[in-house]
Amino acid sequence: MTAPQEFLPKEPLDLPKEPLDLPLPHHASSNHEIYGEDVKTLLSWEAPGRPFRKRGKDFYISSLLIMLLIEVILFLFSQYMLMLVVLSFVFMVFVLVTVAPHNFRYRISSEGITIEDHFYLWQELYDFYFKKRDNIETVHIRTHAFMPGELIIPVQNIEKESLKSTLLYFLPYREVVKPTFMEKSADWLSTNFPLERKTS
Numbered sequence: 001m002t003a004p005q006e007f008l009p010k011e012p013l014d015l016p017k018e019p020l021d022l023p024l025p026h027h028a029s030s031n032h033e034i035y036g037e038d039v040k041t042l043l044s045w046e047a048p049g050r051p052f053r054k055r056g057k058d059f060y061i062s063s064l065l066i067m068l069l070i071e072v073i074l075f076l077f078s079q080y081m082l083m084l085v086v087l088s089f090v091f092m093v094f095v096l097v098t099v100a101p102h103n104f105r106y107r108i109s110s111e112g113i114t115i116e117d118h119f120y121l122w123q124e125l126y127d128f129y130f131k132k133r134d135n136i137e138t139v140h141i142r143t144h145a146f147m148p149g150e151l152i153i154p155v156q157n158i159e160k161e162s163l164k165s166t167l168l169y170f171l172p173y174r175e176v177v178k179p180t181f182m183e184k185s186a187d188w189l190s191t192n193f194p195l196e197r198k199t200s
Contacts, residue, residue: 042166043108047156049101049116051136059097063090106153108166113141115151122170125151129174130160139163141171 067090074083107114112121126142133152137160141151155163164173179187 040110041107042110043106043158043163045106045156045158046103047106047154047158049104050152051133051138051154052100053097053134053136055097060094063093108163113151115153120151125171127172127174128167129177130155130164131177139167140177141167 067086070086071083074080074086104116105114112119113125114120120143124143124145126144128139128141130137130139132138137155139153139155141153143149143151167173
């Protein structure tokens with residue numbers, strides 16, 4: 001007499017995946033065909049750690065005037081802690097727009113992406129898209145984890161199409177990204193209340 005089907009041992013469903021369980025290019029039939037046994041560097045380049053653009057005198061004067069106006073309003077309402085917060089924020093912005101970032105080393109390999117001393121596995125990354133920030137082309141790579149949430153890499157000293165074709169082997173490409181409320185607000189403010197004159 002045979003045992004009922006529900007009492008028979010079943011195949012475990014939580015077996016570990018094979019190493020390098022990554023999407024493959026169309027022309028390859030196995031991971032070893034591309035990567036072999038070792039980790040391979042696919043692209044490497046150097047670029048500034050963040051998008052940077054020098055600001056003119058108008059930017060600093062406009063920022064200081066707006067800060068003074070906000071500080072006076074907060075002083076009248078006796079919000080001394082908020083006054084310190086605004087002052088600290090403006091100081092931080094001035095530092096970021098004054099001090100140019102140093103170059104970072106970027107590397108894309110068969111295992112993931114390295115940014116200086118930080119390494120991200122492909123399994124930790126979600127998708128990518130391109131966007132211009134201050135007229136500088138950048139690639140945004142989103143992560144599954146809440147932190148850092150998004151890697152922003154300036155596309156300098158490297159061809160955009162070469163970078164895109166390499167990333168497509170491992171991550172989906174998002175052609176259209178809907179701007180967030182904060183981005184829409186920042187664009188509206190920069191358009192209607194620019195802090196510096198646009199130079200042609």
